[in-house]
Amino acid sequence: xxxxxxxxxxxxxxxxxxxxxxxxxxxxxxxxxxxxxxxxxxxxxxxxxxxxxxxxxxxxxxxxxxxxxxxxxxxxxxxxxxxxxxxxxxxxxxxxxxxxxxxxxxxxxxxxxxxxxxxxxxxxxxxxxxxxxxxxxxxxxxxxxxxxxxxxxxxxxxxxxxxxxxxxxxxxxxxxxxxxxxxxxxxxxxxxxxxxxxxxxxxxxxxxxxxxxxxxxxxxxxxxxxxxxxxxx
Numbered sequence: 001x002x003x004x005x006x007x008x009x010x011x012x013x014x015x016x017x018x019x020x021x022x023x024x025x026x027x028x029x030x031x032x033x034x035x036x037x038x039x040x041x042x043x044x045x046x047x048x049x050x051x052x053x054x055x056x057x058x059x060x061x062x063x064x065x066x067x068x069x070x071x072x073x074x075x076x077x078x079x080x081x082x083x084x085x086x087x088x089x090x091x092x093x094x095x096x097x098x099x100x101x102x103x104x105x106x107x108x109x110x111x112x113x114x115x116x117x118x119x120x121x122x123x124x125x126x127x128x129x130x131x132x133x134x135x136x137x138x139x140x141x142x143x144x145x146x147x148x149x150x151x152x153x154x155x156x157x158x159x160x161x162x163x164x165x166x167x168x169x170x171x172x173x174x175x176x177x178x179x180x181x182x183x184x185x186x187x188x189x190x191x192x193x194x195x196x197x198x199x200x201x202x203x204x205x206x207x208x209x210x211x212x213x214x215x216x217x218x219x220x221x222x223x224x225x226x227x228x229x230x231x232x233x
Contacts (some may be wrong), residue, residue, distance in 0.1 A: 023210035026146050027073040027220045031139065032056025038143060040079035040136045044069045046093070048128035049087035059098045061193040070134035071113055076220040078144040078205060079136035083118040084110065086132050102130075114192055142209050149217035158198045160191070161225045167192030185211040195197035195222075 003011055015022050028040040044066070046052055052062040068083065074081050086106065090099060091165045098187040103117075111118065115134075169176050177185060208214055221228035 002220060027076040028079065028136075028229055030077060030079075030143055032140060033137075038138050038140055038141055040077045040138050040143075041133065042070055042073035042135075043100070043131060043133045044073070045129065045131040052076075057193050059101035060108075063102040063107075064109045064194055065105075066102075066130050066132055067098055067109040067115075068195045068197050069107040069198060070132045071109070071115065072220050073197075074134055074136040075197050075199045075202060076144065076218055077136075077138060078142050078202060078209070078218075079138035080202070081110075081113055081115040081134060081136040081199070083116050084132050084134040086117055086120035086130065087122075088120065089123050089127070089129040091128060094098060094128060104130075109194075113197070116195045117188035144205065144208050144209075144216055144218040146217055146232050148215055150215075155229065157221065157225060158201050161221065163188055163191035164195060164222075165192075184219060 006014075023031065028042040030038045032038045046062070046066050052065065057065065069083060071081055086103075088099070088102075107117065132210050166169075166177070167190070170185060170189055171192065177188075180188075205216065205218075209216060217232050219228050219232060
């Protein structure tokens with residue numbers, strides 16, 4: 001049996017047996033540090049030609065997207081970001097300017113949410129690859145989990161689903177969406193190149209969670225709203 005036979009989800013199912021069942025399965029691993037608070041940790045990996053490309057997004061935008069993906073996972077768990085570490089694998093012929101611009105993009109996104117880069121690693125590789133680990137803190141009674149979802153609950157989504165994918169299509173195919181207004185076109189492209197992690201909605205979510213008897217299930221929905229609903233329910 002090969003990886004191509006089972007796909008990403010099949011591989012994840014196999015790997016999860018090596019992890020504590022009560023920790024894996026959400027957007028972040030959440031581990032209690034004291035009776036009232038937990039540490040949330042998430043890792044995302046991006047590979048050149050798979051998750052980003054200079055054809056559609058320059059190094060600054062790729063760096064922004066990499067940071068935003070990790071912050072979005074923290075937001076999905078209700079966690080406030082504390083910091084990130086960045087592991088970077090680059091080809092020997094990679095321009096130093098490309099790396100600097102990538103880090104400028106990451107830093108610009110992270111600074112909007114007062115989150116520092118606190119360490120990492122650099123190695124040489126035939127393919128540019130970036131792995132970011134982000135960590136944050138969340139009160140135990142404010143943790144958002146996928147497993148809490150129940151049939152019949154109301155579905156609430158933040159942001160506009162499909163905007164990033166539409167922006168990517170506009171970048172790949174200039175003929176696509178010719179009837180769009182210039183402002184709408186720019187907005188969709190911006191959604192792809194500068195996505196916004198929804199940390200801004202956490203105060204509202206916390207207020208709901210603080211209400212007696214209220215339960216919430218949630219997850220990052222960057223892979224699509226339908227996929228998120230299936231995983232929650």
